[in-house]
Every structure is written in C-alpha cells, then in structure tokens.
Amino acid sequence: MKQQELIPHLFRTEFRKITSVLCKLLGLAQMEIAEDIAGETFLLALETWPYKGIPENPAAWLHAVAKNKAKNYIARSNVFNTKIAAELKHTTPCAQEIDIDLSEKNIKDSQLQMMFAICHPSISTEAQIGLSLRILCGFGIEEIANALLTNKETINKRLFRAKEKLRSENVKMELPGDTEIDKKLETVLLTLYLLFNEGYYSESSDNVLHEDLCMEAIWLTSLLAENEKTNQPQVYALLSLMCFHASRFAARRDKNGELILYQDQDETLWNEELIAKGMYFLNMASTGHVISKYHLEAAIAYWHTKKEDTREKWENILQLFNQLLRIEYSPIAALNRTYALAKANGVAEAIVEAEKLNLADNHFYFTLLGELYKDLDSNKAKQNFEKALILAKTPTDKQTIQKKIGALSAG
Amino acid sequence: MKDFLFVYRADYNAMQSGTAEQMQEMTKRWMDWLGSIAAQGKLIDRGNRLNNSGHVLKPNNVVTNGPYMEIKESIGGYSLIKAESYDEAVEIAKGCPGLTMGGSVEVREINRL
Amino acid sequence: MNEYMLIFRHEDGNRVASPQQIQAWMKQTMDWIGGIAAQNKFVQGNGLPFDDARVVQHDGVVTNGPFGEIKETIGGYIIVKADSADEAAEFAKGCPVLQGDGNTVEVRKIAKADGVH
Incomplete structure (x- = not known):
C-alpha cells in the first residue's frame, strides 16, 4: 500500500481502537481528549513518516505513540490527580506505570x-x-x-x-x-x-x-x-440481512454509478461468499421464540438471492411481508407487499389492494401502480408513471421512472 | 407458559345500572383483580371493554346490528394472560369480578397469528 | 381513529376440515390481515383453537365448550383501527371465515381510556 493510501487506511482501522480504549481508561466524559490524543498520533505519523520512512509495523507504532501521549496527558492533567488517582491509588504509584491496554x-x-x-x-x-x-x-x-x-x-x-x-x-x-x-x-x-x-x-x-x-x-x-452476552438471535438476523444486501453491491451500480434495479441486475455479479455468510447467520438466528423484524427482513432478503421468479418464492415473500407489517408498518413494506401479492395472487387482486393503501403522496406508490397496470392497460400505466414523475425528488428516481415510461411507448 | 384469552360475557341488558358508588366499587375490583394477575407477571395485556352496540357480518355481505340480539349474553370485554396450563388459567379466571354479577369467563388458549 | 374488534364466530367448532382446506384458509387469512396491516390499520390479533376450551360460570362451575348459550364458537379475533363502524365492517367483509355457511364476524367498538372493563 502506498503511503498516501496507508495513512487514511490506518486512520479508519486504528483511530477507533485508540479512541475506545482511551475512553475506557479516562472515562466517557473525556471523549474529546481521547479523540484529540488519537488525532495527534496520526498527525505525528503524517509529519514524520515521509522523512523517516514507514515503520515496520505501522499499527504498533501508532499504538506506542498513542500510549505515550496518553501517559503524558494523565501525568499532566487534573484528571489523574482527582479522578483516576483515587481509583488507582492502591495499585499504581505513578502515571508512567499505568497500563494502557491495547x-x-x-x-x-x-x-x-x-x-x-x-x-x-x-x-x-x-x-x-x-x-x-x-x-x-x-x-x-x-x-x-x-x-x-x-x-x-x-x-x-x-x-x-x-x-x-x-x-x-x-x-x-x-x-x-x-x-x-x-x-x-x-x-x-x-x-x-x-x-x-x-x-x-x-x-x-x-x-x-x-x-x-x-x-x-x-x-x-x-x-x-462474537460476544456471548450479546450474541442473541436478532443480532444474527440483522447480520444475515446485511450480508444478503451487501452481496449485491457489485451488481447494483453500472459503470457510471447509476443504480440498477433488482430485476435488471446481472446475478453472476452477486457475491456468493456473502450470500453463504447470510445463510449461515440466518441459521444461527433461528433459535429462541422471538421473531424480530430483522428475522423477517433477512428471510425476505434470502428469497431475493434467488433470481428466478417462482411461485414459491413470491408466496414466501408475501407471507413474510404480511408478518412484517403486523409487527411494524412502513409505507415501503406496504408497497413491497403489494408487489409480492401481484406475483403470488395475481395482478387484479393487487390493484384492488393497492388502491386501499392511501399513499398518494409517495412516488413509489404510483410507480407500483404503473407496474401493475403495465400489461393490462398501458394508458393507465402511463398516467401513474407520470404522477410518480411529478412526485419524485431525486434525479435517480426521476431517471428510473422516465425509463419505465420509455419502455411503455416502445412496447 | 402458554397464552390465554379471557372473554368476559354477561347479560348486559338485564344488568341494573348501579349508583356511581357501586360503579366505582366495581371498577376498583376489576383493577385489583387485573393488578393481582399483573403482580404475578401473568398479565400480557389487560385488554379492553367493548361498547354495547355493534354489527354482525354474515356470509354474502349481510350486515345486521348486533351484537347478537337474539341471545341474552354478549361479550363485554377481554384480557390476555399467561399460564402454565388450562387449569391454572381457569383458577385465575375464577377470581374475575364479573362472575359475581352473573357473568361468565370463557378461557381460550391462543394460537399466535 | 377508533379501534374495533372483529370476532370470528364459527357456526360449529367441531366441523372437521382437511389439511388442504386448513392450509388454504390460513393463506387467505394471512393475506387478508396483511392487507389490513398494509393500510396501517392492524393492531393485533390471535387465533383461538377449539380444543380444550373452558367456561367459568358465575356460580364457579367450570364447563367445557360450546360456549355461552349458543353453539357458535369464537375462532379468533383481530383488532383494527377504523374511523367508523362502517369502515370496520368493510374490513370484516373480507374475512375468510365468512366463506363458511352460518359463520359470522362480530364488529365491536373498543371502549377506550375509561379504565373499566
């Protein structure tokens, strides 16, 4: 790694370690001091490495400098005299012997x-x-x-x-x-x-x-x-959900950075390793009695790792959204549920249900209606896409909708 | 532990509406009873009272005013509790103040939807 | 907005259904409730199995079902949010229980915030 990349990289990995350990030592109230010490440590690296060369073990170098700075700070400050000294009196006679455990x-x-x-x-x-x-x-x-x-x-x-x-x-x-x-x-x-x-x-x-x-x-x-006090099923469920989503990173943007919708993605670009991890964690999450929203979202994400449009897939997704909405309503879950309903029970039923949703200020709502009408009534589809276009705020959303309108007139 | 639903029934039409003091006394007894279930950590949801008027839907979209005028008893409210068994749930139900007013408590195990 | 309880009353709790019928009925029920939840109008609900139910009578006598003076059995309930009894009744119309001849859904407004049962 080149030096101009090395320091930012180390900053990302080591700054947080130093800050957390120092906060633990100095107390959370001294968070800014901990941040300052970590920051000064990196400043010193920036100032000295270009001249003296990169140390053999850069992380260890940073830890050593941070330790020294922390010890100096403790020796100087009132914090030591009033707070830490009182607590450490019995074990530690002076600042230089305080163990900063990295x-x-x-x-x-x-x-x-x-x-x-x-x-x-x-x-x-x-x-x-x-x-x-x-x-x-x-x-x-x-x-x-x-x-x-x-x-x-x-x-x-x-x-x-x-x-x-x-x-x-x-x-x-x-x-x-x-x-x-x-x-x-x-x-x-x-x-x-x-x-x-x-x-x-x-x-x-x-x-x-x-x-x-x-x-x-x-x-x-x-x-x-990893921690046995916190490794509860919903933690694994959230981790699983994140892995499934992250598996699509490479497939969800084109060369220009534009978003590619799920149905248009090249699934050979999906990351198999992350999918496997997601499945492993979902398995780990399947204990206990509580089904959290993370469990349901992870299971929905799992079915999305299967690109093929099967009845089984959409029936499962529909039931998972049914359950998710009962735990926690959100407009986006309501819309996704309606899409799954169209796939599992048919478009006609989905249109009836969509019209009950009362989300007329949401561009995704009209995009969904446009999608549902696409093969039934291209005029109605177009009207809905156009309503969506008026409500959409970001360029990405507008572009996506415009493409859909384009596809209608082409077909 | 299993979850149970208590359905409180009574013939509300036949019931005399008591004095303000009697009503207050009754309220207190309900609250104390539910409080004692809660104190045992067995009250999931103290539930609700249901208004006397209502509708009944029959197949083919026939809607009538209800509830169930043709019968005397109607549902007045419900609560959700936890118990090890039906027998324990029934024991808890026996303390319901509604029973002293000629009402009954239906005890039903719950199948979480 | 008010809350209403929709109580599913089955004409005959002893009627036996095939596993396929039960499965189809479950899906319809889940889809029906999902549709209400998608409108942000679902509060809670539970199914009540018919087996082993009890009634504690006012004289302390405990009987097994059927319940009350009618042979109808409550099979479950949900609580929905609605502006009026009519809106709640509209939700009830979609309830798959109504496909069974003689079954009914009772719609009752929940009495709120009066601290009394």
Missing part, C-alpha cells in the same frame, strides 16, 4: 462497551449514528457530513451536543446488566440497521463511501455476534 481483547471489549454508551436513549438516533461513525468507525467530520447528506457545521454541532448529553447523563462505558440488555440491545441494533441503510439507500454519488458505511455496520454487528 490488546486485541481490550480493544474489542472497549468498542463493544462504546457501542452501548453511544446508543443511549438520551440522545437522538441521528446523533447516535453520527457518533457511531466518528468514534466507532473512525469517519472524519466531512465524511460523516457527506454520508448523511448534510454539512460539517451541522455534524459538529450534533456531535458536540450528543457528547455533552452523555456527560450530563453520566453515561458509563460498560455492558448493560442481564435485565437491561435486551432493551439496550434493541437500540444498538436499530442504530446499526439505520447505519447500514444510510449506506445502502443513500442518494449521494460517492459509492465507495456507501459501501464503506455498510461494511462498517457489518463489522460492528459482528462484534455483537
């Missing part, structure tokens, strides 16, 4: 605890996602702003307020106790799910960034799956 195990434990600390109900979901990207995924502020389609100032403010809140709520870095873990895990999973969706469905044009977001979400979820 072992694989402590890194993973710290990151897992950080995940629960950040996904705290006192801060908004948006802020949870932002902080997760910063602290757990090592994203820069600008990258976060790009990924979440906003600007740096907004993200800075959002993160600042969230950190303040975590401080005032006195949130600790620890795994929740057995009685609380289910409830807290629910929040963590929702954040990870949204983080993945942010990458998967985002409208911005930076595809590499999107895939990165998704892969980070997968990585964080697998941390939960």
Whole structure:
C-alpha cells in the first residue's frame, strides 16, 4: 500500500481502537481528549513518516505513540490527580506505570462497551449514528457530513451536543446488566440497521463511501455476534440481512454509478461468499421464540438471492411481508407487499389492494401502480408513471421512472 | 407458559345500572383483580371493554346490528394472560369480578397469528 | 381513529376440515390481515383453537365448550383501527371465515381510556 493510501487506511482501522480504549481508561466524559490524543498520533505519523520512512509495523507504532501521549496527558492533567488517582491509588504509584491496554481483547471489549454508551436513549438516533461513525468507525467530520447528506457545521454541532448529553447523563462505558440488555440491545441494533441503510439507500454519488458505511455496520454487528452476552438471535438476523444486501453491491451500480434495479441486475455479479455468510447467520438466528423484524427482513432478503421468479418464492415473500407489517408498518413494506401479492395472487387482486393503501403522496406508490397496470392497460400505466414523475425528488428516481415510461411507448 | 384469552360475557341488558358508588366499587375490583394477575407477571395485556352496540357480518355481505340480539349474553370485554396450563388459567379466571354479577369467563388458549 | 374488534364466530367448532382446506384458509387469512396491516390499520390479533376450551360460570362451575348459550364458537379475533363502524365492517367483509355457511364476524367498538372493563 502506498503511503498516501496507508495513512487514511490506518486512520479508519486504528483511530477507533485508540479512541475506545482511551475512553475506557479516562472515562466517557473525556471523549474529546481521547479523540484529540488519537488525532495527534496520526498527525505525528503524517509529519514524520515521509522523512523517516514507514515503520515496520505501522499499527504498533501508532499504538506506542498513542500510549505515550496518553501517559503524558494523565501525568499532566487534573484528571489523574482527582479522578483516576483515587481509583488507582492502591495499585499504581505513578502515571508512567499505568497500563494502557491495547490488546486485541481490550480493544474489542472497549468498542463493544462504546457501542452501548453511544446508543443511549438520551440522545437522538441521528446523533447516535453520527457518533457511531466518528468514534466507532473512525469517519472524519466531512465524511460523516457527506454520508448523511448534510454539512460539517451541522455534524459538529450534533456531535458536540450528543457528547455533552452523555456527560450530563453520566453515561458509563460498560455492558448493560442481564435485565437491561435486551432493551439496550434493541437500540444498538436499530442504530446499526439505520447505519447500514444510510449506506445502502443513500442518494449521494460517492459509492465507495456507501459501501464503506455498510461494511462498517457489518463489522460492528459482528462484534455483537462474537460476544456471548450479546450474541442473541436478532443480532444474527440483522447480520444475515446485511450480508444478503451487501452481496449485491457489485451488481447494483453500472459503470457510471447509476443504480440498477433488482430485476435488471446481472446475478453472476452477486457475491456468493456473502450470500453463504447470510445463510449461515440466518441459521444461527433461528433459535429462541422471538421473531424480530430483522428475522423477517433477512428471510425476505434470502428469497431475493434467488433470481428466478417462482411461485414459491413470491408466496414466501408475501407471507413474510404480511408478518412484517403486523409487527411494524412502513409505507415501503406496504408497497413491497403489494408487489409480492401481484406475483403470488395475481395482478387484479393487487390493484384492488393497492388502491386501499392511501399513499398518494409517495412516488413509489404510483410507480407500483404503473407496474401493475403495465400489461393490462398501458394508458393507465402511463398516467401513474407520470404522477410518480411529478412526485419524485431525486434525479435517480426521476431517471428510473422516465425509463419505465420509455419502455411503455416502445412496447 | 402458554397464552390465554379471557372473554368476559354477561347479560348486559338485564344488568341494573348501579349508583356511581357501586360503579366505582366495581371498577376498583376489576383493577385489583387485573393488578393481582399483573403482580404475578401473568398479565400480557389487560385488554379492553367493548361498547354495547355493534354489527354482525354474515356470509354474502349481510350486515345486521348486533351484537347478537337474539341471545341474552354478549361479550363485554377481554384480557390476555399467561399460564402454565388450562387449569391454572381457569383458577385465575375464577377470581374475575364479573362472575359475581352473573357473568361468565370463557378461557381460550391462543394460537399466535 | 377508533379501534374495533372483529370476532370470528364459527357456526360449529367441531366441523372437521382437511389439511388442504386448513392450509388454504390460513393463506387467505394471512393475506387478508396483511392487507389490513398494509393500510396501517392492524393492531393485533390471535387465533383461538377449539380444543380444550373452558367456561367459568358465575356460580364457579367450570364447563367445557360450546360456549355461552349458543353453539357458535369464537375462532379468533383481530383488532383494527377504523374511523367508523362502517369502515370496520368493510374490513370484516373480507374475512375468510365468512366463506363458511352460518359463520359470522362480530364488529365491536373498543371502549377506550375509561379504565373499566
């Protein structure tokens, strides 16, 4: 790896490790100090490596520098005198002997605890996602702003307020106790799910960034799956869902970065390894009594890994959407259910059901109606596609609809 | 543990509407009874009372006003509880205040949809 | 918006159906409920197996079904959201239970927030 790629790469993998471990040591209230120390460590690498050459083990070099900086900070600061010293008095006589544990195990434990600390109900979901990207995924502020389609100032403010809140709520870095873990895990999973969706469905044009977001979400979820306190069925279900979706990365964009719809994708580009992983995790998720929405969405995603249009496939997808909607309504699930209904029970029934949906402000609704009418009444199909076109906001959506109208007049 | 539905029935037309105090007393007894089931960790959903008026649909889209005027008893409400067995569920049902007003409780195991 | 309970009443709970009939009926029921859920009008619901049911009478006597004074048996229920009893009745019309001769669906408004059963 060339130097100009190496440092960003290491930043992505090591910044978060250093930050989590230091937060664990210094306390969550010192999150900014931890970030600063990690940031200064990388600054030193940027300043010295071009002249002295890349160290033999760059990650170990970064860890060593971070340790020294942390020790210096502790020695200097009041934090040591007032807080840590009180706790460490019996075991540690001076700052130089404090063990900053950057072992694989402590890194993973710290990151897992950080995940629960950040996904705290006192801060908004948006802020949870932002902080997760910063602290757990090592994203820069600008990258976060790009990924979440906003600007740096907004993200800075959002993160600042969230950190303040975590401080005032006195949130600790620890795994929740057995009685609380289910409830807290629910929040963590929702954040990870949204983080993945942010990458998967985002409208911005930076595809590499999107895939990165998704892969980070997968990585964080697998941390939960590896720990025996958190490896619950719904964690595996979410992981399975993510793997199935991610398997289509290579097939869902064309050379110009434009989205290719599922039915037009070249399935030979689907990633077999991720599909196999998805199936493995779905299997692991099939224990216990609770069927979460992640289970149902993973099972739906599983059926989508079979490209062939069979009755069995659509009947299964229909029943899964029926179940999903009973647990949690969403307009997109309602529309997808209607599409599956057309495939399983016939277009006529689906049109009757579609008209009851009351989603007349949603362009996907009219796109769906257009699809349903396509082979029955091309005039009606066209009218619906045109309504969709008026409601569509993004260029990608408009383009997709325009193609559909084009295909109608061609046929 | 299994889940059970309690269906509360009574002849609501024959029931005297009590004084405000009696109604309050009855409410308290219902709340205390449901509270005791909840205290055992066995109340899933305290359920609801159903309004007296309603409709009945018959095949071929025939809609009549109901509920079931031809019979005396009608459903007044329901709750969802947990119990190890039908016998335990029946034991719990025996404490229902509606029974003292001439009503009955139907106990049915639930098949989750 | 109000909530209504749709109660499925079967004319005869002892009537035996073939596994194929049961399967077809299950699919119709799931599709029917899915259609209500797709309109964001589904609240909850359960099936009630006919076997082994009991009634606790007011005198403390416990009997097995059939229930009440009628031989009709409740086979399940769902709770839906609707603006009016008429809208709730429209949902009920799609209920597959009504395909059985003599079966009915009772539509009852749920009394809310009065703290009483």
